[in-house]
Amino acid sequence: MPSNVVIDPVTRIEGHLRIEAAAENGVIKDAWVSSTNYRGMETVLQGRAPEDAYYITMRICGVCPTSHGHASSKSVEDALKVTVPNGARLIRNLLEAAEFIHSHILWFYTLAALDYVNPAKALEADVANTYALAEQAGTSTADFAAVKARLLKLVEGGDLSIFTNGWWGINPLTDPKKADELYNPKMPAELHLIAVAHYLEAIEMQAEAAQIIALIGGKFPHPMTSVAGGTAFSPNDDRVAELLYRFTKLNDWVTKTMIPDTLAIAPFYVGALEYGGGCGNFLAWGVFDRKNQTLDSRYLPAGFIETAQGLTVSKPDVGKVKEYVEHTWYTSPSGLNPQKGETKAMQSWSDSSYNVEDKYSWCKAPRYDEKAAEVGPLARMLVAYLSPDNESNKVVADTVNGALKKLGITDPTKLVSLLGRVAARNLECAVISGWTIEWCAELAAAKKEGTAALFEPYTVKDKSGAGLWEAPRGALGHFINIKGGRIDSYQVVTPSTWDLSPRDKAGVPGPMEAALIGTPVADVTRPIEAARIVRSFDP
């Protein structure tokens, strides 16, 4: 079936992405996800010092550099059999938590909200009623009159800046009703105004989270202290107190604004519980180490779920990962485990090079046990939710069940959907921000007890290692082979590689492609529903 839906470029993401889909009778029947950029990080790393990879690989992603840095340092530590000391473990947890909170706030408000919230409709809101609604929804208030006036000023100025063309070819000022049909017209103008006010406030809050990253890592993006062996950051008492103060402020905002906003908007999009679930397989390497630093004891543990076989979690084995390249623009061998992986890009381009029937992406197609697997907050929350032996199980289950109850959802399998993916991210944000307060206290106590060592020296040897960790958007693996004291080969399997993967050797679609298939699209020329699916993965 020829494609009749194209989104290129997909905006409000990190990097460059193209979506093609074929819709029939208002439903997507087939879809292709194309990553349209190659930079060559893995090749650039060859021959360099192993500890330099920390500084270079974080430049893969300006939104999640912290996670790439941690995965890189962990790959070196795994190769050299270095266990980072307790103090470094806690500081890395705090640094990574700030990264997650930053990224999740940025995603929900700055990147995704404009698919669910219509800023033009906010102009119709009654300010007094907006306060009443905010109180009723249990979310925080803002100077709603000022926000409305500011929007009005922008509209009256005639230059919509970043909102230009935001309504898929509809002019929201001359045709407000039609523009609102892109959203749920039943969602009151006052809720739109609340969301716009918090959209602006979120800019401050993501910056607050980034300031914590800067406190520990020197700057954000690209913090500099989680070096292989531990951390270069020295947490004196003032700094620990400052961390606690700042995390408390963030936690307060996440629980009093972000979560109530999510629960207030979700009822207007309950239809999104019925589609967008995707491939049904979920993989997490886990993130936030506990004292013993094993993958399945992590605060958010490692696990693999194949929902077709039941809602059970198995312990993942990295040896079962293979990357296929049949539908990509790479010429290196297909089906390699990333520890033995290679990356060679093709060297000539013609008009037929992009062909969804053949080759169409710079993303390889990673498969776990020959299956496509979704990674990200939904995968992590499901794994924790279904891991009764993990210490985090209770807090995750309580958080998820609480939200399900508020939304009147009785069947937890409905979480495997577009709305479930969106909600999982925000609920995870609340769970993590709660943990940060505990970790600050644990760090203060460890300092007193003298168990807060920061660095474990090591000697570089010719070994191989894997750094398995999570970025906010999903499972992340860095794979290093050291030879002659230098990097012989280096492979990175990012969350986007998993979720945005093209078809594999057997022609099985990647998780985002699978999630698009079956998604209703009311108007193929304005495929906002498809855009929601794509952004729900936080690519």
Added chain:
Amino acid sequence: MAEIHKEVYGMAVATDLYERLAAHGITRRDFLKFCGTLAAVMGLSQTAVPQIAAAVGEAAGSGLYPALWINGAACTGCTESIAQATQPNVADIVLDILSLPQMETVMMASGEYAEKAGEEYAAANKGKYILICEGAVTEMLDGNVLRIAEKPYVEILQHYAEGAAAIVAVGSCAVDGGWVRAYPNPAKATGVKAYLDANISNPKKRPPVVNLPGCPVNPLEIIAVVVNVLLTGDLTKILKDPVKELNLDRQNRPKYLYGSTIHDNCERRGHFENGEFVYQFGGQAEADNYCLYAMGCKGPQTYRHCSKLRWNNNMSWCVASGGPCIGCGNFNWVDNNTPFRQRMRRIGAGVIGGPGGLGIAKAGAIVGGVVVVGIGAHALASKATHRIGKNSTLKNEEMKTYDARKLKKKGGSADA
């Protein structure tokens, strides 16, 4: 519109901006302090503070300034960096100061409507808009290695560049290819200026390019350039002599942002002079904020203002948090600064040049500067450098012993 004005040191400032800043907890005093930092960085006297405040206030109160932001082979870190600006924050910038109908990471429109937003705006504002470029220009596969809306990015860059009044290349990738161009440069990356010089139809008509290297760019660096433009006030005046009006050096960098090294203003400089170095992370020396030079810090050879501007609303900067500088503001920074952890060596012609870098002739002047300003004045550390320069395989213990022996002769102590 900003009709009411308040007097600040005799200058009128739109109250709109103050009200907005107050709404997110920033007082007028904070804002003036921020303008003071800008004045200091821009090499202006503190008497320029009210002028800066007035210029920003006016800009926030009048119509939006046309600008387009395009992303090449980027990690989006420079966009992220701008999102960390607080006074004004990114919402103030995109809603009150700059019109940015094209900024992929935040714009509302998607797909063909996103493409049209930029396209139509560029046509309507031909010759008037500022083009902000993030990310490397990748030439592999005739530029098809990065395609946006079915076109190679290089075509999009060239198209928008030809209609721009001026171009700002933000971050090392846009300036010279950044890490993407590091050996063996698999995606054939280069910088915006180099690409346009080689490909634009009439090179004499190329709009001026302001280079802001660094990985990432510091939001204050962009704001400083905007303030520079606002203070000059007249775009035609700037375009007539951009090098003078924007105070650019030979690499098109504003001199006031890249005229001194990290080391010049480093808060750990005192420890450098005392010979007090960190030799391993995590120890007492690190807790005491000793100098990171022995850990490979590239501060002395890196021309950037991190130690003064700091990062994330003045929170910290790499060295303050314990991370040695890796010289991300240098040209071809990955090739020229790795191994990052090796104590600086090879001080001499060529260290900053290197393959595809600045070239020996240009580097000579800079290296001279490093030696004189950064190290030459300090006999102790300078000698240590030369010693290590001859034998870069010295281990931690040997370095410590060497530094201690040298220091003893000078009558100090090296307790690390």
